[in-house]
Amino acid sequence: MKLNPLTKRVKVLAKKAHYYYYNFIITGVFLMIYPFVVVFAKKPVNFHGMNYMRRILSALTSAFSGIFFKYYYKEKVDWSKTYIICANHASNLDISAIILLVKRNFVFLGKEELLTNPVTKIYFKSIDIPINRESKISSYRAFRRSQEYLKSGVHVIIFPEGLIGSSYPPVLNPFKVGLFRLAIEQNIPILPVSIINNWKLMWDDGSKFGSKPGISHVIVHKPVDTAKAGIVNADELSNQIFRLINQDLYL
Secondary structure (H helix, E strand, C coil): CCCCCHHHHHHHHHHHCCCCHHHHHHHHHHHHHHHHHHHHCCCCCCCCHHHHHHHHHHHHHHHHHCEEEEEEEECCCCCCCCCEEEECCEHHHHHHHHHHHHHCCCEEEEEHHHCCCCCCCHHHHHEEEEEEECCCCHHHHHHHHHHHHHHHHCCCCCCCCCCCCCCCCCCCCCCCCHHHHHHHCCCCEEEEEEEEHHHEEEEEECCCEEEEEEEEEEEEEECCCCCCCCCCCHHHHHHHHHHHHCCCCCC
16 A cells, blocks of 8 residues: 555654654663663673673663564573574664573674674673674684683574675575584584564664564574584584574565
């Protein structure tokens, strides 16, 4: 159904207004929890406290902005195990979707630019893993740090596309293979996640098309056990996870 120009304009303005409201909520909630985050970020770092604050930020921000997450499990997840958690990435809402999904301690592996983001920088300076994919030294350090976290029972979360693509509607971009190699070497299972429609609620950071309230649908796949799957190389594993995530994106 084609919208008349006035209705279309009203919808655009409503999405822009929601975008500014959403960012206002993020700022307000983050300022409220920031003193606790600073305390938890001191050495020795309180992982539980840091991630608890992240969950509060995600839960309150989504609730006050009318965005809610609904999870569909292909199989019950055994959270006593340690996973590399892989999800597609087309929206800033994906971060909240994963934070509210994951149980136990976790860290994100993300682009180095997040060290300058007002909300994420304290996490990437304390527990999360920044990476400059153009630097072999940075990539090696991120790989080693991820290895240490996984050995200590901390989940590592990655968006293996490495970025939010420029195409709209989004498509799943090729995966970076670094952590898939680590998964094979350390026998760490992969937990694939398909985030279906966050891009419809807020594409990228929302600055271009705005945002809107709604329900985010998230499919949690059966974990891929790299020790038993007969997978011999990172490319093979990457392709398998790509297919799992991609098959449900356009339901």
